[in-house]
Amino acid sequence: MEYEVNGTTIEADEEGYITNLGEWTNDLAGVIATAEEIDMTEEHWAVVNFLREYYEEYQIAPAVRVLIKSIKKSLGKEVGNNKYMYELFPYGPAKQACKIAGLPKPTGCI
Amino acid sequence: MAPHDMNTDDAPKIVGDPFKMPDLACGAMADSNTFKSAPEHNEPLGFPGELLENWQEVAIAKIGELAEKNRAFQVYLDTCVKCGACTDKCHYFLGTGDPKNMPVARQDLLRSVYRRYYTFAGKYFPWLVGARDLTREVLDEWYTYYHQCSQCRRCSVACPYGIDTAEISMAAREILDSVGVGQKYCNEIIAKLKRTGNNLGLNPKALRATLEDLEEDLEEETGLEVKLPLDVKGADILLITPSADFFAEPQIDGLLGYAKVFHAAGVSWTISSYASEAANFGMFIGSYENMREVSWRIRQAAKDLGVKRIIFGECGHAWRVGYSFLNTLAGPFDFLDQNYPIPQHILEFTMDEIDKGTLKIDKSRNDEFVMTFHDSCNVARGSAMGRKEGGQFDLPRQVLKAVCNHFYDMERDTIRENTFCCGGGGGLLTDDLIDLRVKGAKPRMTALQQVTEDHGVTHMAAICAICKSQFTKVMPKYGYEMDSILSVHQLVSNAVILEGQVDPEDED
Numbered sequence: 055m056e057y058e059v060n061g062t063t064i065e066a067d068e069e070g071y072i073t074n075l076g077e078w079t080n081d082l083a084g085v086i087a088t089a090e091e092i093d094m095t096e097e098h099w100a101v102v103n104f105l106r107e108y109y110e111e112y113q114i115a116p117a118v119r120v121l122i123k124s125i126k127k128s129l130g131k132e133v134g135n136n137k138y139m140y141e142l143f144p145y146g147p148a149k150q151a152c153k154i155a156g157l158p159k160p161t162g163c164i
Numbered sequence: 165m166a167p168h169d170m171n172t173d174d175a176p177k178i179v180g181d182p183f184k185m186p187d188l189a190c191g192a193m194a195d196s197n198t199f200k201s202a203p204e205h206n207e208p209l210g211f212p213g214e215l216l217e218n219w220q221e222v223a224i225a226k227i228g229e230l231a232e233k234n235r236a237f238q239v240y241l242d243t244c245v246k247c248g249a250c251t252d253k254c255h256y257f258l259g260t261g262d263p264k265n266m267p268v269a270r271q272d273l274l275r276s277v278y279r280r281y282y283t284f285a286g287k288y289f290p291w292l293v294g295a296r297d298l299t300r301e302v303l304d305e306w307y308t309y310y311h312q313c314s315q316c317r318r319c320s321v322a323c324p325y326g327i328d329t330a331e332i333s334m335a336a337r338e339i340l341d342s343v344g345v346g347q348k349y350c351n352e353i354i355a356k357l358k359r360t361g362n363n364l365g366l367n368p369k370a371l372r373a374t375l376e377d378l379e380e381d382l383e384e385e386t387g388l389e390v391k392l393p394l395d396v397k398g399a400d401i402l403l404i405t406p407s408a409d410f411f412a413e414p415q416i417d418g419l420l421g422y423a424k425v426f427h428a429a430g431v432s433w434t435i436s437s438y439a440s441e442a443a444n445f446g447m448f449i450g451s452y453e454n455m456r457e458v459s460w461r462i463r464q465a466a467k468d469l470g471v472k473r474i475i476f477g478e479c480g481h482a483w484r485v486g487y488s489f490l491n492t493l494a495g496p497f498d499f500l501d502q503n504y505p506i507p508q509h510i511l512e513f514t515m516d517e518i519d520k521g522t523l524k525i526d527k528s529r530n531d532e533f534v535m536t537f538h539d540s541c542n543v544a545r546g547s548a549m550g551r552k553e554g555g556q557f558d559l560p561r562q563v564l565k566a567v568c569n570h571f572y573d574m575e576r577d578t579i580r581e582n583t584f585c586c587g588g589g590g591g592l593l594t595d596d597l598i599d600l601r602v603k604g605a606k607p608r609m610t611a612l613q614q615v616t617e618d619h620g621v622t623h624m625a626a627i628c629a630i631c632k633s634q635f636t637k638v639m640p641k642y643g644y645e646m647d648s649i650l651s652v653h654q655l656v657s658n659a660v661i662l663e664g665q666v667d668p669e670d671e672d
Contacts (some may be wrong), residue, residue, distance in 0.1 A: 068199050069595065112367070113370065114366055114367065114370045116374070117411045118411065118412060119377075119381075123377070136413060140646070148411070160411065161352060161353050161363060162408055163407075163629035163632075164364070164412040164415075
């Protein structure tokens with residue numbers, strides 16, 4: 055599949071994860087989020103930004119627990135908990151948030 | 165005891181029948197097609213990148229080769245008498261009603277082609293014996309329906325001849341791979357493991373950071389330095405655990421449980437970044453070569469680190485590979501301490517420590533949970549555990565009962581050797597098969613609903629990373645919270661009180 059952002063076509067795999075990670079932009083994140091039926095709020099962005107920073111450092115998405123711990127530190131425990139993460143990203147903070155953040159899909163028995 | 169009168173209000177309600185024969189729905193799942201793998205997933209596994217031009221010839225030759233090499237496979241293809249004992253044993257058939265998900269029908273997809281090319285009657289009178297040519301339609305049908313089998317082997321327990329559908333399903337996937345038609349989920353993961361050592365693609369730096377983060381959590385929880393050692397040379401025990409234990413909930417809580425048990429036992433142990441995966445998807449795709457290569461990493465890590473023992477964490481099919489095949493795949497393990505099982509399951513280790521009295525346990529810390537246990541197929545029907553027969557069923561229950569006050573089993577015909585698959589095993593734990601996964605979970609969920617009705621069961625524990633992720637996803641469809649599935653060692657972790665442990669609430 056593919057996304058249209060400001061007149062540019064961005065390639066994605068059949069599940070909607072972008073193929074070339076370098077093509078990610080904030081605008082593209084918005085387009086992917088719309089395709090996922092998510093309205094990006096400040097809280098969504100906090101998750102996406104943390105995922106991108108972590109990926110930059112470690113070339114992989116963080117464990118869900120590590121993500122939640124970080125969000126808890128920055129936004130408090132009302133946001134930084136598993137349940138709220140699933141309210142933000144109904145298909146899971148790992149997979150769906152990674153898709154919007156332009157990261158590869160986490161794979162395995164997860 | 166008199167039977168309950170079902171007409172009174174206070175009698176236990178029958179919520180549903182896990183074994184209910186569904187109405188037949190021909191072709192209901194014909195469009196369920198999991199994503200196919202790309203050349204970059206297939207080639208590192210030694211398979212052609214794309215469908216071969218002469219695929220038909222190669223596939224037919226492969227059937228012959230497999231029948232020649234694996235006599236059990238040939239016997240399974242030759243002996244079915246169509247008695248029908250298996251028909252209602254498959255959770256995917258019960259959940260979908262598609263008759264091609266009856267185990268006998270699934271087997272016949274391949275059997276009919278084998279007959280055509282490898283039996284006298286099939287060669288000369290195919291119309292008399294249900295033999296058919298291998299066409300593109302047949303190949304596509306194989307892909308569709310052999311990816312609706314979780315290789316759980318519940319049907320093979322019912323078969324009077326012991327025909328193992330899992331073995332046929334693995335062979336079918338191997339034939340498909342050999343002509344360049346692979347499944348993305350499995351093949352991408354195996355290729356990733358070969359690059360990084362695990363299914364997730366976790367590199368050593370990231371793994372170390374994750375473990376350090378968890379050590380912080382453990383210190384916060386207990387006030388103690390409970391370690392999650394990585395690549396420690398000369399450690400006694402090498403822990404081989406599914407990489408989901410480093411990533412997902414509730415698996416990660418189980419990992420913390422193993423760490424606490426090792427800490428309390430006072431043993432030296434380590435995780436390996438080279439073999440940071442228990443899962444072995446080589447089995448799901450029926451590829452001996454890939455299964456061997458994945459297993460070989462464990463041997464290599466054990467040698468490089470100079471450990472004396474290997475212990476497996478909570479991973480269902482890994483334990484089948486570990487218990488049943490590891491020695492032939494990657495043995496002999498003559499360099500390990502022969503006084504311990506090679507490999508040993510974490511539950512054996514924990515139960516031994518409970519028996520020795522090393523672990524101080526406060527069961528009331530799990531009083532908020534009314535537990536049941538889901539037997540994972542590969543552990544239940546593909547392995548054993550500990551020193552006693554049936555240990556793979558009894559050990560998890562003994563450990564659970566040692567750390568929880570409230571435990572109730574589900575109906576006898578849905579547990580132990582008759583356990584129903586979670587609906588996501590055998591390489592089907594992928595988002596593109598979610599419809600199948602939800603439907604396939606129905607028999608298990610119905611049995612769970614019954615113990616919830618009868619005994620107020622709130623949570624279910626499992627010892628398989630796939631089961632745990634699958635239930636997290638599908639339980640909400642059946643009226644449970646996603647965190648109603650727990651790791652067995654998560655409950656151990658809750659109940660164990662380490663020596664010198666300071667509970668945060670005690671400090672106030």
